[in-house]
Amino acid sequence: MALVYSTDHGRTCPACRRTLADCVCKQAVLPAGDGIVRVGRETGGRGGKVVTLVRGVPLAGEALAALGKKLRTGCGTGGTTKDGVIELQGEHRDRAIVLLQAEGYTVKRVGG
Secondary structure: OOOOEEEOOOEOOOOOHHHHHOHHHHOOOOOOOOOOEEEEEEEOOOOOOEEEEEEOOOOHHHHHHHHHHHHHHOOOOOOOEOOOOOEEEEEOOHHHHHHHOOOOOOEEEEOO
C-alpha cells in the first residue's frame, strides 16, 4: 500500500514518497514533436459547438497553461488546457495563429 498523506508533510507522491511540491517522478517532460504547432478546429462530441485546438506546443505544465491563458485572453474567449492540448471555445484559428507566431512558434493551420 502506498503512502499518500503524512501528518508531517501533507500530501505525498505514492511513487517517490516525496511531498507533491518536491515530487521528482512526475516532473514535466517536454512532449516529443517536430517543432510545428498545429491549430485546427473540432466539433465532434461537443453538441455541434466549434472548438479551436492548439497541439504540438513544446511546453509542459505551468508554461503550457500560461500560454493557454494568453491565447484565451487574446481571443477573448474561454477554454482549457488539458493533456498537452489548448482548447479555445469558438472559431479562433486565424487569431490564434497570429498570436502564436508573435510568440515565435512555427505554426501550421490544419483541417478545412
